[in-house]
Structure formats: C-alpha cells, structure tokens
Amino acid sequence: MHVGDKPQVLDASRLSVAPMMDWTDRHCRFFHRQLSSRVLLYTEMVTADAVIHGDRERLTGFHPAEQPVALQLGGSEPAKLGQAARIGAERGYPEINLNCGCPSDRVQSGAFGAVLMTSPDLVADCAAEMIAAAPGAEITVKCRIGVDEQEPREVLPDFLAKVSAAGVTRFTIHARKAWLQGLSPKENRDVPPLDYALVDEMKAAFPGLHLSLNGGIASLAEAEAALDRGLDGVMIGRAAYHNPAEILAPADPAIWGTGQAVDPSDAVRAMLPYIEAHLSAGGRLHQVTRHMLGAFQGRPGARAWRRMLSEGASREGAGPELVEAALARIAPEPAHA
Structure with a gap:
C-alpha cells in the first residue's frame, strides 16, 4: 500500500472534500483526483468496529493515486478507536479523522458523531488513544459548534481546549449546531444557521491550532475568502460533489498557485x-x-x-x-x- 505523508496532507488540507456517506467512496475519490492533484480527499465514515471486524479492503481500500487521502472513523470507545486508527495507518492513510459532527439517528444510537460534542473529555481520551496507537498518521477531529441547547461560544472553546490538550492540532469545524432532537440529518445540513464568525474567533483564540471551515461553502471564491481571513483550510461537501468541475478543476492554481485548471x-x-x-x-x-x-x-x-x-x-x-x-x-x- 502506498503510504501518504504528514507534510503532504497538511498542505492539501487548505482545501478538502468532506466525507459524505454513500458518496465519497473510492470511485468518487479517484474521479475527484483527476480534477485536482492537490485537494485532500476523505473516505466515507467507517465505524471502528467495521474496520476491526469487517472486510478491510472493501471498507478502507484505496488506489495509490488517491493520495493524499484521509480515513474518517466513527466511534466513542477509546480502545477500539485506537485499534482502528492503527489499522488505518498501517494501510497507508496519513490522516485518521474522528467524526464528532454527524447527526444521523444511527450515529446517535451508537453514541458517537455529533453527540460527542457533549463529552469533550471522552473525545480527548479517544484522541489520545488514537495518537498513541497510530504514530505514523496525524489524528484530526471534525466537529460541530455545538448540539441542541448548548451555547456554542461556551462549548466550542472548551471542546477545542480539552481535545487539543490530548495532542490534536487540526480540527475541521462545521459552523452549524446539530439539533439531535427535532431535525432530520438532511435538515441538519441546512436549517441551523451558519456562524462563520465563531470559527474565525476560534482561530484568533487558538492561533496554534490548524482550523478548517466547513458548512455551506458553495464556491472556490468563498473558500479563498475564508483562507484570506486567516483560516487554515476549507472543507467543501455537496457543492464539490454535484459541481466538481467548478470547485475542483480550477483548485490547484486557485488555492495552491500551481498547475492549470483541468478540463x-x-x-x-x-x-x-x-x-x-x-x-x-x-x-x-x-x-x-x-x-x-x-x-x-x-x-x-x-x-x-x-x-x-x-x-x-x-x-x-x-x-x-x-x-x-x-x-x-x-x-x-x-x-x-
């Protein structure tokens, strides 16, 4: 298996395609790689249990040309996440990402995803276990700004402080709350208002952390504006999937100043x-x-x-x-x- 490297994945994280269930499989990622040689690609979320006990090639296999590519894990048990992270690193992923943002019913029933925003100490334990088990990969976290009745301006800085103390230095923040009660997973992608200003504030409050913005970004111009404001990266989801020629084909020259836009x-x-x-x-x-x-x-x-x-x-x-x-x-x- 071709192994990616941390410097390459850090550079690539200036622009990434979000992990999306049923969409960002290996075929999708291979196609996206033909449009941009630099963008960071993510797998669909795979549960730690599935990585440990399931068909690893089917669940975590990738073509070497997909690099840089990151594996996103779902789970809330530190030992299992550590084991899954080790497997992912051994299979060649330079980044293993912990999902603390997905609001689906299935994720809630498994006590992981966005519900982990209520348990920053547990997330810190999970991250520490993953870091210890997979020293060859960078461990990152994707989160929301809060869930349900939480006050994001109180919750998010506490979450970032506790999880970064465990050794995580790179976070992707979906700038919406997740309403686990009352909204469907689809509605959670659109209905809660975006708060980009809060993410900007977190960058000012935690200058040593690498923070990427996610949520509602529909164009490269919007991504460039976020980078110009001082954020370290931008993650685009549905817009990159539905209109990859507009988002990904010109990304290399627009975001990294290299190469030419791809036809x-x-x-x-x-x-x-x-x-x-x-x-x-x-x-x-x-x-x-x-x-x-x-x-x-x-x-x-x-x-x-x-x-x-x-x-x-x-x-x-x-x-x-x-x-x-x-x-x-x-x-x-x-x-x-």
Whole structure:
C-alpha cells in the first residue's frame, strides 16, 4: 500500500472534500483526483468496529493515486478507536479523522458523531488513544459548534481546549449546531444557521491550532475568502460533489498557485482505464459513473451526459464506450484568447 505523508496532507488540507456517506467512496475519490492533484480527499465514515471486524479492503481500500487521502472513523470507545486508527495507518492513510459532527439517528444510537460534542473529555481520551496507537498518521477531529441547547461560544472553546490538550492540532469545524432532537440529518445540513464568525474567533483564540471551515461553502471564491481571513483550510461537501468541475478543476492554481485548471473532459478520459480495470474485476459501470454525473454542470450537453449515464450505466454489459458516447454530447470548451 502506498503510504501518504504528514507534510503532504497538511498542505492539501487548505482545501478538502468532506466525507459524505454513500458518496465519497473510492470511485468518487479517484474521479475527484483527476480534477485536482492537490485537494485532500476523505473516505466515507467507517465505524471502528467495521474496520476491526469487517472486510478491510472493501471498507478502507484505496488506489495509490488517491493520495493524499484521509480515513474518517466513527466511534466513542477509546480502545477500539485506537485499534482502528492503527489499522488505518498501517494501510497507508496519513490522516485518521474522528467524526464528532454527524447527526444521523444511527450515529446517535451508537453514541458517537455529533453527540460527542457533549463529552469533550471522552473525545480527548479517544484522541489520545488514537495518537498513541497510530504514530505514523496525524489524528484530526471534525466537529460541530455545538448540539441542541448548548451555547456554542461556551462549548466550542472548551471542546477545542480539552481535545487539543490530548495532542490534536487540526480540527475541521462545521459552523452549524446539530439539533439531535427535532431535525432530520438532511435538515441538519441546512436549517441551523451558519456562524462563520465563531470559527474565525476560534482561530484568533487558538492561533496554534490548524482550523478548517466547513458548512455551506458553495464556491472556490468563498473558500479563498475564508483562507484570506486567516483560516487554515476549507472543507467543501455537496457543492464539490454535484459541481466538481467548478470547485475542483480550477483548485490547484486557485488555492495552491500551481498547475492549470483541468478540463473535465480530460478528467473523464483519464477515468477510462480505471473503469476498464473495475469492470475486469467484476464491477459494474454505474458504481463509478454515478459519481461523474455533475462533471459538466452548466455546459451545453450536460443534460444528455447525465441522461445517458443514468439510464445506461446500470445495464448489463455497459462499458467505457457508453462514457465515450456520452462525452461526445458535450460541447467543447470555448477557446480562451
């Protein structure tokens, strides 16, 4: 397994694609990597128990080209999280992230995710165990600004102080509360108001911590504005998934000042050998192409691209020729003077 390195993942964290259940699987990440060589990618959340007892290749496998890529764990038992972090580090992940932000019912019933905002001492114990068990990887935390009736301006600084005392130096803060009572997981992504100012205040209060902003960021310009305000990184979720050409294709020159914006057509062509290999291993075309539907958002032919892949990719025998036929429906990018 190709092993990433901490300096590379730290540099990449200036812009990252959020861990998203059912979306950021290995096929999605491989496609996103064709659009940006620098952005930090995250797995879907995997529970510590699943990493320890489940099919590790299926749950935590990745292609070396995905690096830098981070593994996100869910759990609340320090010993199990330590064991899972060690496994993740041995499999080549340069970063292991602890989920303290997901508000789903399943996560609540397992006493992890956003509910951990109410137990900063437990999170500190979990982090300390992970750091001790996986010295080769950086241990990070993704959190909310609070849950339910908590007062974020009291809760968040206490959380950051206690967890950073355990050795965590990098946090991604989703700048919304999670309402575990009364809102669905979907509503928790949109309904609670954003408080970017509080995250900015936390950066001023904890200048030694690496803080990334998450929540509601829909463009590269918004990401650049957050970096200009002094935040260390920005994590984008749904916008990067649904419109990867706008967020990820120009990211390398915009965020890091390197390389050129990628033409999404070139990224799609780069996927063809990967698709061939996936099909040869017994996979199905739609498992890869479902993550590519937004590749040409706003371009003439985008609707035909989405329709052809949506209707055809799950059919028996569908292969790279369908992708090429759909690509032929996309109008060329206009030449720039």
